[in-house]
Amino acid sequence: MTDRNFFSKINLKAAGPFVALFALFMIGVLVNDAFLSVGNITNILARSSFIGIVAIGATFVITAGGIDLSVGAMAAFISGCMIIIMNALSNSIDSSIVIILLAILASVLVGAFAGLINGLLVTRAKIEAFIVTLGTMGIYRSLITYMADGGTLSLNFAIGDIYSEVYYGDLFGIPYPAWVFLTIAISGYILLKKTVFGRHCFAIGSNEKVALYSAIHVDRAKTITYILQGICVSIATIIYVPRLGSASGQTGILWELEAIAAVIIGGTVLKGGYGRIWGTVVGALILTLISNILNLTDAISNYLNGAVQGIIIIVAVYLQRGSWRKSN
Amino acid sequence: MKTFYRLILVSLLISPLGISQPLGAQTIGVSIPAATHGWTGGLNFHAEETKNRLEAANPSLRIVLLTANSASEQANDLEDLIAIHNIDALVVLPFESAPLTGPVQNVKRQGVFITVVDRGLSEPNIQDVYVAGNNAEMGRVSANYMKQRLSAGDNIVILRGIPTVIDDQRFNGFMSELDGSGINILDDQYANWNRDDGFTVMQDFLSRFPDIDAVWAQDDDIAIGVIQAVRQARRQDELFIVGGGGMKDIVRRVMAGDALTPVDVLYPPSMIATAIELTALKFISNVPISGEYILGSPLITPENAEQFYYPDSPF
Numbered sequence: 001m002t003d004r005n006f007f008s009k010i011n012l013k014a015a016g017p018f019v020a021l022f023a024l025f026m027i028g029v030l031v032n033d034a035f036l037s038v039g040n041i042t043n044i045l046a047r048s049s050f051i052g053i054v055a056i057g058a059t060f061v062i063t064a065g066g067i068d069l070s071v072g073a074m075a076a077f078i079s080g081c082m083i084i085i086m087n088a089l090s091n092s093i094d095s096s097i098v099i100i101l102l103a104i105l106a107s108v109l110v111g112a113f114a115g116l117i118n119g120l121l122v123t124r125a126k127i128e129a130f131i132v133t134l135g136t137m138g139i140y141r142s143l144i145t146y147m148a149d150g151g152t153l154s155l156n157f158a159i160g161d162i163y164s165e166v167y168y169g170d171l172f173g174i175p176y177p178a179w180v181f182l183t184i185a186i187s188g189y190i191l192l193k194k195t196v197f198g199r200h201c202f203a204i205g206s207n208e209k210v211a212l213y214s215a216i217h218v219d220r221a222k223t224i225t226y227i228l229q230g231i232c233v234s235i236a237t238i239i240y241v242p243r244l245g246s247a248s249g250q251t252g253i254l255w256e257l258e259a260i261a262a263v264i265i266g267g268t269v270l271k272g273g274y275g276r277i278w279g280t281v282v283g284a285l286i287l288t289l290i291s292n293i294l295n296l297t298d299a300i301s302n303y304l305n306g307a308v309q310g311i312i313i314i315v316a317v318y319l320q321r322g323s324w325r326k327s328n
Numbered sequence: 329m330k331t332f333y334r335l336i337l338v339s340l341l342i343s344p345l346g347i348s349q350p351l352g353a354q355t356i357g358v359s360i361p362a363a364t365h366g367w368t369g370g371l372n373f374h375a376e377e378t379k380n381r382l383e384a385a386n387p388s389l390r391i392v393l394l395t396a397n398s399a400s401e402q403a404n405d406l407e408d409l410i411a412i413h414n415i416d417a418l419v420v421l422p423f424e425s426a427p428l429t430g431p432v433q434n435v436k437r438q439g440v441f442i443t444v445v446d447r448g449l450s451e452p453n454i455q456d457v458y459v460a461g462n463n464a465e466m467g468r469v470s471a472n473y474m475k476q477r478l479s480a481g482d483n484i485v486i487l488r489g490i491p492t493v494i495d496d497q498r499f500n501g502f503m504s505e506l507d508g509s510g511i512n513i514l515d516d517q518y519a520n521w522n523r524d525d526g527f528t529v530m531q532d533f534l535s536r537f538p539d540i541d542a543v544w545a546q547d548d549d550i551a552i553g554v555i556q557a558v559r560q561a562r563r564q565d566e567l568f569i570v571g572g573g574g575m576k577d578i579v580r581r582v583m584a585g586d587a588l589t590p591v592d593v594l595y596p597p598s599m600i601a602t603a604i605e606l607t608a609l610k611f612i613s614n615v616p617i618s619g620e621y622i623l624g625s626p627l628i629t630p631e632n633a634e635q636f637y638y639p640d641s642p643f
Contacts, residue, residue, distance in 0.1 A: 034535045034536045037535055039534070043528075043531045047528060047531075145362075145364070148369070148642065149369065149373070149642040150363025150364075150369030150370075150642050151363070151366055151369035151373075151643050152549070152642070154577065243527065244523050244527060244553060244556055246552070248365065248369075248523075249363065249365065250522040250524070250549075251524070253522075291528070295528070296532055296535070296536050302488075302491075302516070302517060302518055303491060
């Protein structure tokens with residue numbers, strides 16, 4: 001009885017991902033002293049920002065009842081576009097800063113436009129989001145391979161040297177990518193929880209017909225979620241490109257599944273109607289932590305890394321969904 | 329989807345383009361994996377280049393180049409090469425050994441001359457010519473260099489590729505050569521032959537081990553990621569990196585005498601060119617060519633780097 005009272009008092013649905021994150025953190029501390037080193041913590045924060053930012057966009061799409069499988073390929077495509085643009089401009093513009101700013105602008109435009117295409121195909125052409133984005137995923141993946149001639153696009157060295165500060169630099173000891181991640185998370189939280197648009201996303205995801213009869217512009221709101229997703233992908237790309245200064249057919253492989261996993265681990269419902277930004281942030285951190293901890297230990301055979309990841313993801317979701325939570 | 333492809337193929341077949349083959353011409357079919365990462369990108373580049381060169385030099389020779397994204401797609405390609413292109417010889421780099429042994433055997437039954445490249449079939453009697461790199465030797469050459477540079481008690485970390493036969497052969501070759509040298513292997517982790525994983529795995533190795541003397545990345549894409557991680561940790565003065573493959577970016581660094589990447593170990597994607605040229609010889613001249621050709625994995629050093637440098641190749 002006392003146990004039931006205890007569980008019913010704290011909101012496990014909201015706390016679940018945080019509990020899982022804390023547990024993983026503790027495992028990390030036990031596995032290796034190096035886990036808590038400043039270098040390792042900043043690495044984790046910077047690394048998780050790619051999937052994290054993409055996943056914040058995915059939170060909107062999924063909350064409104066959609067899905068976007070094209071994000072990984074889109075990230076690779078936008079990376080390729082940015083590198084080609086910067087290399088081309090390096091002959092005509094002297095200032096590297098100006099070139100980088102132009103590439104960033106282009107990145108956001110391409111991302112928003114790619115999202116708009118996904119959104120219009122879903123809402124106007126009335127094709128299932130799964131199929132639309134499966135199609136665009138294939139298109140962007142082939143385009144990047146074509147643009148790179150099957151190899152790898154590399155950024156002009158002089159520009160890359162200056163741009164690399166965006167990934168490797170830090171403010172108050174926290175790497176820039178983590179600040180960007182935090183900013184996007186706060187903006188996402190406000191947009192989803194405190195605005196009319198956010199409430200519309202919840203309503204559409206719960207029941208599209210009812211939302212339509214409630215005079216919500218369903219098509220417009222859904223299209224906006226895909227545009228937001230595209231912009232989030234472009235922001236992730238803007239901090240990804242300076243890391244290695246290259247893009248290839250391998251860039252962003254499986255990001256779509258990692259982003260969706262982060263969203264679901266965080267407590268958003270896959271079939272729509274309910275979304276939580278902070279959960280998504282925690283979900284992205286959990287995914288990064290798993291692979292980091294596996295790299296810090298040789299206690300588990302390399303061949304089983306995937307199995308460990310799978311188990312942790314399922315347990316993390318079970319913590320908030322399992323029937324043991326229901327007190328009656 | 330499959331029906332759709334078939335329809336396209338049929339329409340190609342009945343269009344005049346598909347039957348433009350001059351009388352008495354010989355056709356070589358080339359079936360290789362699609363350009364999904366650096367090394368296969370180089371493979372596609374060299375295959376395309378060889379096709380253009382040979383066709384220009386020999387008007388009676390036609391080369392059909394097909395690329396596949398999976399073993400089953402490659403099996404379909406082989407059927408198409410027989411049914412549509414009516415090939416006289418096949419040059420194939422199998423996606424995987426076991427699943428493609430049967431399909432290649434079927435091609436052989438049609439009286440086609442078979443050249444197998446890099447990944448051997450489960451049944452070696454099928455091939456007329458076998459051209460391959462030597463993965464075990466690649467591992468041995470890398471380990472040999474480590475032994476020259478390091479002494480007992482020094483520490484190495486290893487970044488492996490994707491769990492496959494190729495990766496195992498390289499790894500076992502490396503380990504057997506290193507055996508008894510007293511050099512410590514701190515850990516090995518898979519970096520999946522790509523730059524991003526090379527970067528993150530190396531970052532974690534650097535946080536975990538305060539003393540690393542050398543890194544065996546065994547692939548140049550992985551090596552690029554490793555270089556960035558080492559630079560970020562500002563530890564480029566305490567270790568060196570040995571990659572593998574012969575990517576132009578790494579070969580250029582070796583040429584320039586970079587202390588971080590002092591050497592590279594060749595595993596040339598241009599082996600596909602060797603295979604196509606050899607196969608074409610069968611139709612151009614009368615020299616005996618059947619047999620096995622195992623290409624070496626020489627150490628690329630600043631002295632010889634120039635001869636392994638292909639500035640136009642994507643790899």
